[in-house]
Amino acid sequence: xxxxxxxxxxxxxxxxxxxxxxxxxxxxxxVNRAKEAWSDxxxxxxxxxxxIPNLVETxxxxxxxxxxxxxxxxxxxxAAMGATDPAAKAEAENMxxxxxxxxxxxxxxxxxxKANTNFLELQRELSDTENKxxxxxxxxxxxxxxxxxxxxxxxxxxxxxxxxxxxxxLFELANPAEAEPxxxxx
Amino acid sequence: xxxxxxxxxxxGYGVSWYYGSSLFLYVAVAIAIFTNFFSYWFSDRVALxxxxxxxxxxxxxxxxxxxxxxxxxxxxxxxxRLYVIQDPAPNAFATGRNEKHAVVAVTTGLxxxxxxxxxxGVIAHELSHIRNRDILxxxxxxxxxxFIAIIADIxxxxxxxxxxxxxxxxxxxxxxxxxVGFVLAPIAAQLIQMAISRRREYLADASGAxxxxxxxxxxxxxxxxxxxxxxxxxxxxxxAHLFIGDPFGARAGQWVERLFATHPxxxxxxxxxxxxx
Numbered sequence: 306x307x308x309x310x311x312x313x314x315x316x317x318x319x320x321x322x323x324x325x326x327x328x329x330x331x332x333x334x335x336v337n338r339a340k341e342a343w344s345d346x347x348x349x350x351x352x353x354x355x356x357i358p359n360l361v362e363t364x365x366x367x368x369x370x371x372x373x374x375x376x377x378x379x380x381x382x383x384a385a386m387g388a389t390d391p392a393a394k395a396e397a398e399n400m401x402x403x404x405x406x407x408x409x410x411x412x413x414x415x416x417x418x419k420a421n422t423n424f425l426e427l428q429r430e431l432s433d434t435e436n437k438x439x440x441x442x443x444x445x446x447x448x449x450x451x452x453x454x455x456x457x458x459x460x461x462x463x464x465x466x467x468x469x470x471x472x473x474x475l476f477e478l479a480n481p482a483e484a485e486p487x488x489x490x491x
Numbered sequence: 492x493x494x495x496x497x498x499x500x501x502x503g504y505g506v507s508w509y510y511g512s513s514l515f516l517y518v519a520v521a522i523a524i525f526t527n528f529f530s531y532w533f534s535d536r537v538a539l540x541x542x543x544x545x546x547x548x549x550x551x552x553x554x555x556x557x558x559x560x561x562x563x564x565x566x567x568x569x570x571x572r573l574y575v576i577q578d579p580a581p582n583a584f585a586t587g588r589n590e591k592h593a594v595v596a597v598t599t600g601l602x603x604x605x606x607x608x609x610x611x612g613v614i615a616h617e618l619s620h621i622r623n624r625d626i627l628x629x630x631x632x633x634x635x636x637x638f639i640a641i642i643a644d645i646x647x648x649x650x651x652x653x654x655x656x657x658x659x660x661x662x663x664x665x666x667x668x669x670x671v672g673f674v675l676a677p678i679a680a681q682l683i684q685m686a687i688s689r690r691r692e693y694l695a696d697a698s699g700a701x702x703x704x705x706x707x708x709x710x711x712x713x714x715x716x717x718x719x720x721x722x723x724x725x726x727x728x729x730x731a732h733l734f735i736g737d738p739f740g741a742r743a744g745q746w747v748e749r750l751f752a753t754h755p756x757x758x759x760x761x762x763x764x765x766x767x768x
Contacts, residue, residue: 345564433557436557436561437561440561440564440565441564443565443704444565448567
């Protein structure tokens, strides 16, 4: 066994370890980006929480007899803010969305309310917040997809399995009924 | 801008050849690279002042602002500065040396003609130009053209020194090649630069569709932009390649014009997005 063979072997080992380091760091980066994307969703959700009390107060001023609807919204909001487990939080968020839908449906019956500029502004902001929540969820899913693909692909999966990088879950609709188109009935 | 700078480089090349001194070429390349880098580094300010764009506020342009903000969230990039151009022709451009210094401008014509889904398609296309670093790419194209000219010059000097001694026929042939090269080179450089610009337009369309997951929005917007036909009030060759639609109005479909067009034809772009109908 000559010196040349030794150099070749050392060379190959150097290349492999360099690749391994780059691969490991890439996984770290992907995982952190996915985690950051998850907290970005919380940022948008907080926007929604902050807008809701103002909305409830505005509607209360006009629709004084719809106490049940207001209570549902307030309770759902509290539940969503308190949930920590991701699955429970997603469910609480969906609950809050449906109570808000009821609130807006109820508001349809009060033309004075619908003309109120404050109400219209809040409605517009809430609608935009829903879009932002959706945008941040899509960003999260895009990052999770990159991470999962990297974990599953060869030869990255060797590094992932050795160092225990786990796949993350995509944000999916918890309630299959959400996927149904909204029926608009007059 | 790129075409102009490539022309500067080639004029420097021609002058160098004529006077037998490479100095002119190097000076020309240096000037071209410097001005090109300057226009790249300050591309946001240059483009904005050339088009007379005004900043857009959230209060005044709520839909435009929120569409851009939300798409930036989806793309995971900082939100670019938004501007509005007073022009009835529907169009939009994006520029800026990197994501942090990015600028997107749309015309008042575009805002009045598009619904929200179509506006999303257009903005997604513009954000994709920024993400795909197309401004940097076109800058690099000019720098490369400069270096190719220098290398060609070096080779020609070597060939001339080696085989030109007292060889009349060879020298005449060489001169023919040089003149043909001098005439064709700027055309070739222009063609390559336009071809790159068109490919990047297709890429921005595709990236935009991937961002919105709704290619129909952009397809409908492109049809509307393409059917407008009239040129923009401040259409400018230097900034033409930055816009989503050709600011000089839809060009005729003749193959010669198409080779020199910064944008692919609208029908081709729509077909790429939603398939043939």
